[in-house]
Amino acid sequence: MAIRSIVKKISAPLPVISVCTGLLFALSYLIIRSLSDDESGELQFWITVIGGLGVAILVFFLVSNGYALVSQYRRNEIGSRLTSKMVLIFFFLTVIPFSLIYFFSIQFLNKGVDSWFDVRIEQTVQDSLLLSQSALEGIKEEVITDVQKIANNIRQNQNKPANELLDILKDLREINEFTELSLYTDDGRILAFSSIDEANILPNTPGDEVFTELRLNQTYTLLEPISETMQQFRVVTPIPGNQLGRQFYGVQAIKVLPLRYATLASSVETANNQYAQMVFARGPLKFSLIVTLSLISLASLLFSMLTAVYLSRRLVAPISNLAAGTQKIAEGDYGSHLPVTSADELGILTRSFNNMSSKISQAQQVALASQTETEQQKGYLEAVLTNLSSGVFSFDESERLQICNSAACEILGLAQESLLQKTAAELCHEDHHAKQFFELINSGLKSKQNNWQEEITLLGTHGRQMLIIRGSVLHLNNDLFAEDSGEVLKPLENYVVVFDDVTNLIQAQRDAAWGEVARRLAHEIKNPLTPIQLSAERIKLKLHDQVEGELQETLDRSTRTIVQQVESMKEMVNAFSSYAQPVRAKLADLNINLLVRDVAELHTSSLQGIKLVLDLSDDLPNIKANASALRQVLNNLIINASHALEDCEAPSISIHTQTAAKVTGEYIDLVIKDNGSGIPDDIRESLFDPYVSSKAKGSGLGLAIVKRIVEEHSGSVWTRQVEPQGTAMHLRLPINAMQTYRGNRRQNSLNSNDVNGAESDV
Template sequence: MPESNSLPTTGTSIRPITGAAPSTEGRPRHLRPVWFVLLLLIPCLALTLYYYQYGVLTESSGGSLVPSTSYAFVLLLINLDLIGLVVLTLLLSRNLIKAYFERRHRLVGSGFRAKLVAAFIGFSLIPTVLLAFVASRVVDKAVDVWFSDQIDHVMRDSFEVAKMHHAGHMTVAVNSARAISQEIFREDLMAPTQRDLLIAAMARARADHNVAGVEIYSAKMETLTKALAPEVPGQVIDLPIGQLVLQVINTKQEMTSVQEASNGRLIRAGVPILSSANRSEVDGVVVVDSYLPESLLAKMEGIGQRYAEYKQMRAMKNPIKAGAYLFVAVVTVMILFGATWFGFYVARSITVPIQRLAQATEAIAQGDLDVHIEAKATDEIGTLVESFNRMTADLRAGKAEIESANESLRRSNVEIERRRAYTQTVVDTIAAGLLSIDRQGRITTFNPSAERILGIWGDRVGNRAANEVFKEFKLDLFQTAYDRMLADQRDTLSLEGQVEAQGKVLTIGLSCSRMKDEAGRDLGFVLVFEDLTDLIKAQKAAAWQEVAQRIAHEIKNPLTPIQLSAQRLRKKYFEQAPDFDRIFDEGTQVIVNEVGSLKNMVDEFSKFARMPAPQMAEGSLHDVLREVIALYQGAHKDVEFLADFDEVLPSVRFDREQIKRVLVNLFNNGVQAMNQKGRLWVTTRYDGKRRRAVVSVADEGTGISSEDHEKLFMPYFSRKRTGTGLGLAISRRIITDHEGQIYAANNQPRGTVFTFELPV
């Protein structure tokens, strides 16, 4: 019996968890040659059976006394099998001898091992030997039955029947050809005048003789008629026949031929037709076809092949018996070997795990948690080993979680620092000024662009209260935006105003946004601002240049009829024209009308240029809308006004007169676009998310062309013959002063819709 650390172990072993090389202590060294021999022996046994069945039995030919190559290879494999069995027996004997000496030296567990192995050998030896004896007798009886004289007679008779069937087809074809030849000779059907009768007679003869085809050829090898069975494939009937006909004509003897096709075999019998005038001459040839289908041929050939294989196997009767006895012997030895080896395995699975647990406990006590005991047992010892492994796994997992948490925290800190540096770089390099305020109202960020625009150094405002900084540096625009964001609970706000910085008055465009985290919690505000002074100057210069050009154009329009009327009056006056009074009245009327148009245009421009600041007051937009609708309903009877008001719209701060003027301009545009007849829709809507009051005025007029869309709100742009082009420009100015927006779009299916928004 081998010592405890060298017994076969498949149930329990200790191995490290990490990448360290596993210890070889306790590994069963003798199992390596055992498994090596088994890996060689099992394929050898399989190859022996395979080559014996498919090599020796199929290659051996009856009557040959020289063994085949496969037979020699099988002998080699049998020798290898015997050598493997001898080696396994030696290895088994080695274990038994070790068990005997361990028992004599009274090693721990050796007595239990010896008894368990002896019990397994005893329990397996008697039934195995009995099974081997019975199997040998059964094999001997079975082989004798397989190769008995009765089976030999059956196989030989089947082969003879197949041969006789083939010969029968040949006989039928020859006899049919003879009978048809005699019928043709007797009835003198070869005469040219009997051709139709010949064709009909051959069709009848084919059916009477039940053959595949009847073909008649003249002495000059001309085809006179063919009567073919429809079930015979065309490619079989089309096989060449000229050689057979020629031989029959030349030899004046009966001839047969067998022709192979891909889907069957064609048997042909050719018989000469004697001449009625001279019986030594031949008038033609009768060819009768007999068809053997492929399925029938396959069965006939299979019978012949099986009979040949059976004769070869019968010659190997004694070697087959020897091989069967050898196989039974090998199985018997393998069973005994397996029982003995399983006894060693079970004994070891009981005694070794305790030793492994002690070793593993000692390793854990020394701080090594990378220990795992592999156990496949399902009894109490297996449960104990699994509990121990779970304990070490929990300790190892706790240690790994702590290390992973430390590593994750380190990576998070690195990532946070990287993002902070990246964000700080973006903040420092953007051209717009940026100022952030935390939830406590203290300034946390003041970038270099903000320092440049406002002329304030960041260290003077950093970490100070925003209200204190805005008051100290007179940043009233920033204070207003901050107060409104706090009071109205807004998420965004955009303002434009003037700020005094570095001794200059700057026009600042300011956008304020509320910062929130992923959970929606408020983090403070961020204010982004730009210096718009130069931009606004350029825009104003461009706008006034455009206005001047349009005013010049609009003034030229009435000056032309004034000049023409004055020239006409002067001409009629010097000519002393008899209709001077009428011409004078018309000319002066034109001048008065055009001067009035000029005056209206100048008045509108004055209003646009001197637009007063809005007087803001809390009020209802719906009241103003109802007032304007009532005014237009009385003046335009052919226009239907459809109102749809949002009842949840809250009150709005606005200048009542200026908003009323915007509505009048929009209503005028809609009524004129519909030629004083149609429907006008007026709707209101409250956008709670953006905190905006939305008013829409839609008509079903001609709509807006794509080229006019961009110019719609520019001063002195109008497509109406009597328009000044200032109505929509004034409306846009009013809405902009109210911090709102106005825009236009095409209505569906036709018309225009004007929409303006006011902050709530």
């Protein structure tokens, strides 16, 4: 991490610019020094090394920046694509001109260096060298001739004493203008010498190679430079020896080249050397220049590329910030502020973005507060709807169900998911027990009435239900206007339907009505009956012995009639009271088949001559019911059936139980069928009403009590005519009705103790 941080710091523009500037200066100095021969070679070497290192550093900067850019591109970082495009464009704009300039610079450099070496100049230099050599050769020949003459002279005088010989040498040296003249033996010993410099006590002795040539009887000549501008000829020639066993003597003459000749010769020598050196160094010179030029070009190119990278990043940075800010806003992070780094159009754009972001943040906060408030209100409304005992439906303008509270689902026995988002018409076409209910709602909605009310009795999952439905139209957006155009918005018509299960309420009202009737009957009718009966019996007792004959018979008959009628009226009042009293009992699991068998067994003796057939389903489930109440129902129905079979040729009663599979919800059916005379048409419609009977005797309350008990069990009862003759009484009882739906309604529970035995009266 530290290394990455260091690399990032040194890859910043300032270090790169510093490196590039130093590099370019160093390389410029190098290219200047490449052309000179001064003593700066060490510095030139180090500048070359530094140049190479500088280029390597720039390459490193470029590679690190390029790698970072590629990494950002792969990570899909914002701005990386735009930066890459701009860098590529800058690269092309940089590389192409640089390549052209570099190519033509190399061409010009080669041509320029080659143009320094002209053939005519080269020929001139060579000619001057040859001329110099020729001139020097002439001088050399003259010196050789002079030295050979001196050798002949010395050979003729070699026998003279040393003093004379020395004088001869001095004279000869002075005559021939030699700098030095010396005589050596064949083994190199000095015999005599004369020098122009009197202070010079030793001669300039030749080397061994000179004596080697003398032994071969050859003359040795050499042009020797003695300083930068002075040159001398050294000529040594042998003298054949003729005494003391010497093979030869050597005479050496040294003659300094005249100053004019020496200067010219030195000039020619220098010019020739310099030209030859230039020719030799032409290749290396080109190489040096090309290397230096390449380093400069490469450094410039790398610097341009790095500048392109930095410029691209700098230009794209505000746009990247804007894109990142926009993305944040799109992700819901409002209120982000971007740094304003410039005062140009991008700066204005960034400031505008910050303003927009602030406003969006404020608006979002307001919307959030509003949403919170709305949710609170919605929660409150849902709580209210949930706790309502009434069912509530809300339909939108397209009559699609939007709200359905739990009470509605509970009343109808339908799942909320099966109702929501369906139109009333769609609900009408679904196959369930509440089809008529929804048809009624649909017609109510279609009526467009502001308020409407309907009643319906359903045989639902909980049994027979009486529902009161009230519908209203909700006119929404009445006061809203479109903000932009000021146009009045069309009011939305939503619908609210509220319905209540009033089954229990009506039952309670009826119970209360009949209770009042019973109370009045007990009070107004039943109470006087006992005194009437007692009075009639007392009359009979007092007058029976006082009258005789027909009068006595009339008295007995009249008092008996009074007593019988009073008894009859008491029974009627008791039966009526039994009907009117609300039955109260707790429900328990009941096997209806067992109950049927018990009742049938009980009536076996009383149904002499009547065939009793039991057709009971084996898989009949237990139901929640009051056994005593249902036993009374079965008794009433069997007795009624037996009464209907009087005067019948082959009387029979069949009892059939089964599960009512075709009806939504779980019910059982209990059918008691006879082949008797049937129900008269005039009482068929009011058969289950109180005081309706086809027989002279009877209170007319038996079937009414049956109907009341069945309804107390949330069931239903109806009759059906049987072909060719007879009647079938259908009872449909819910398997599990009271505990789930009316379990909280204590007043609906049945109490068999309160049920007085109602007599069959049909």
